Amino acid sequence: MLKIPENKTRKRFRIAQCIFYALLVMLCSMPYIQGATTDGKFFSYSVLDLMSFIGGTADGTLGDAFLNYVMYTPILIIIPVIGFFFCLFDRERNIKNIVSLLCCAAGIVAILAIAGVAMSLGAILSILIYxxxxxxxxxxxFARFTKDSSDDNKKQNIRK
Incomplete structure (x- = not known):
């Protein structure tokens, strides 16, 4: 892919993408899954809570159902980290944008597959941020194909 030097507009978009990916990693500490047990007790788990259940045992059939998906919860942290590092280090190529779109699609599919109907606030906010x-x-x-107006002004000032 062609390397095009980064202008102000593209830099702002790249920094905004990095900030939102970092926010997605922080949202993993918010409740992702909520529900009620057969005893009438309410529960709410974050991604970090669910990761701590890996290899453990659960109470009741609802807990067993969630343990089937617990092994996939690190994906919810890995996807934004991949997107963050691609946006952070790729300044001149368009690969960061392609990877970012793939990470967004994979993140939304992962949240819908893991949380499903038991979605909580963290999962909903993550989908909106994706x-x-x-x-x-x-x-x-599309900003990659536009020229920066400050570059044109500099060229005109040099000609004068």
Missing amino acids: LLISFLTTIAI
Whole structure:
């Protein structure tokens, strides 16, 4: 892929994408899954709580159902970390935007598959941020093909 030097607009989009990916990692500490047991007790688990259940045992059939998906919960942290590092280090190529769109799609599918109907606030906010990142990424793809007006002004000042 062609390397094009980063202008101000593309830099702002890249920094915004990095901030939103870092926010997605922090949202993993918020409740992702909520529900009620057969005893009438309510529960709410974050991704970090679910990761601590890996290899453990659960109470009741509802706990056993969640243990089937617990081994996939590290994906919810790995996907935003991959997107963050691609956006952080790729300054001149368009690969960061392609990877960012793939990470957004994979993140939304992972949240819907793991949390399902038991979604809580952290999962809903994560889906909204993934949609925001995908919107920013599509704008950043097209911003790559536009010229920065400050570059044109500099060229005109040099000619004078």
